[in-house]
Amino acid sequence: MSSEIASLLDKAVAGERLNREEGLKLMESHDLVALGKAANEVTKRLHPEPYRTYNIDRNINYSNSCTAVCDFCAFYRNPKDPDVYVLKPEQLYQKIEETIELGGDQILLQGGLHPTLKLEWYEDLLRDLRERYPTVNVHGFSPPELHHFTKVNKLSLREVLERLKAAGLGSLPGGGGEILVDRVRKEITRGKALTEEWLEVNRVWHELGGISSATMMFGHIETLAERVEHLDRLRDLQDETGGFSAFICWTLQPDHTDMDYVPPAGAFEYLKTQAVSRLYLDNFKNIQSSWVTQGEKTGQMALFFGANDMGSLMIEENVVSQAGTTHHLTVETIRRCITESGYIPRQRNVFYEYIDDPDSNGPAKGSGRVPLPVLN
Numbered sequence: 027m028s029s030e031i032a033s034l035l036d037k038a039v040a041g042e043r044l045n046r047e048e049g050l051k052l053m054e055s056h057d058l059v060a061l062g063k064a065a066n067e068v069t070k071r072l073h074p075e076p077y078r079t080y081n082i083d084r085n086i087n088y089s090n091s092c093t094a095v096c097d098f099c100a101f102y103r104n105p106k107d108p109d110v111y112v113l114k115p116e117q118l119y120q121k122i123e124e125t126i127e128l129g130g131d132q133i134l135l136q137g138g139l140h141p142t143l144k145l146e147w148y149e150d151l152l153r154d155l156r157e158r159y160p161t162v163n164v165h166g167f168s169p170p171e172l173h174h175f176t177k178v179n180k181l182s183l184r185e186v187l188e189r190l191k192a193a194g195l196g197s198l199p200g201g202g203g204e205i206l207v208d209r210v211r212k213e214i215t216r217g218k219a220l221t222e223e224w225l226e227v228n229r230v231w232h233e234l235g236g237i238s239s240a241t242m243m244f245g246h247i248e249t250l251a252e253r254v255e256h257l258d259r260l261r262d263l264q265d266e267t268g269g270f271s272a273f274i275c276w277t278l279q280p281d282h283t284d285m286d287y288v289p290p291a292g293a294f295e296y297l298k299t300q301a302v303s304r305l306y307l308d309n310f311k312n313i314q315s316s317w318v319t320q321g322e323k324t325g326q327m328a329l330f331f332g333a334n335d336m337g338s339l340m341i342e343e344n345v346v347s348q349a350g351t352t353h354h355l356t357v358e359t360i361r362r363c364i365t366e367s368g369y370i371p372r373q374r375n376v377f378y379e380y381i382d383d384p385d386s387n388g389p390a391k392g393s394g395r396v397p398l399p400v401l402n
Contacts, residue, residue, distance in 0.1 A: 027057045035064040038216055042069070044099055049254040049306045058298055065332035066360035072311055073334045077268070078369040079361045079378070082130035083165065084341040086121050088113045090153075092138025094170070094218040097284040098204075098246065103140045112140070115154065122159055125341055129357070131366040131375055134338075135166035139217070145186060148175070149193040149222055156194035161374050164194060166221040168201030169227035169238075170219040183230050191234060198238035198390050200274065205248045208257040208346055213247060213349070231267025237377065240270045240310075244299055245291030246276035253299060258305045264309045271378060272312035272335065276319040293324040297331045304332025317344055317363075322355055326363040336360050 034048050089112045092102035103110045175186050205222045228238050240260045266269050277291040304313055315333040317325025363369035373382040
């Protein structure tokens with residue numbers, strides 16, 4: 027390891043902020059062990075508690091109809107395709123009830139950019155779910171979806187978000203982030219929110235008192251400098267609003283997509299990028315492992331490369347699996363991965379509050395939980 031890299035790692039571990047040039051030097055480094063050790067030190071400073079967390083939710087894709095074209099997506103369908111769907115309420119109820127039975131407290135509700143569904147449809151859906159399942163948080167609608175809602179309904183972003191929040195939307199997922207650099211976004215997507223639009227959705231939501239997660243999908247056409255630029259844009263907005271609860275990164279899953287020519291990024295690149303993200307995002311408290319794309323062993327290793335959270339049980343996942351990636355873990359396996367890493371597993375909610383009994387050996391039971399706090 028060069029003295030320059032050692033100096034930068036010491037700086038980050040001490041809590042000093044890295045600039046873009048320094049972040050790029052770390053991203054260009056191949057000293058995975060040193061990067062991981064430094065990221066782990068930062069994680070232990072931010073999370074000295076003996077716990078590492080996970081949550082139980084279900085990714086429900088209410089529709090696959092999408093007017094955007096994303097080269098990396100194997101899930102979406104053209105609105106005129108014969109296999110386009112919109113889930114019926116009864117199908118949603120069944121999925122949510124199964125989630126509660128498994129100890130879940132949240133659904134991740136996302137779809138494509140549906141061309142005709144009006145805002146009233148989403149408001150009615152949210153009110154219905156809030157009335158039926160008051161203990162279940164709706165972590166719903168990616169920033170590109172919400173930006174799309176403004177165009178379909180000819181309404182301001184603030185009004186769209188205010189109305190959805192009033193109807194029961196609890197928090198926003200970070201989907202559709204990909205790489206927050208317009209050169210990349212314009213090359214791999216058409217008809218979808220660009221960088222400033224993605225950021226503005228989160229900015230306004232945070233101004234309304236909401237929280238959201240942030241993501242990065244990497245390992246395709248972006249440069250290492252553009253990965254760092256993505257992290258820098260997230261860090262700047264977090265400085266401004268403080269509304270991001272967590273960061274999650276994963277690699278492109280190219281199979282069955284129009285980007286199947288891209289060689290898959292492996293565990294080395296994933297762990298390196300997550301470690302640098304932990305060192306660079308000094309104002310993000312939580313980083314999730316992405317075992318869904320990386321598998322059990324690499325997902326577990328991520329706990330030593332900057333992650334303090336194993337992410338979700340992911341009872342149902344449709345987007346990544348359409349690209350041929352089908353890793354599945356049970357609650358018992360997730361808890362074992364945490365225990366084997368030297369920590370006590372704890373179930374948490376979207377607000378990173380513990381919702382289980384630390385002396386128990388399993389997840390909380392959703393049917394007996396008090397309602398989640400309302401975001402003002």
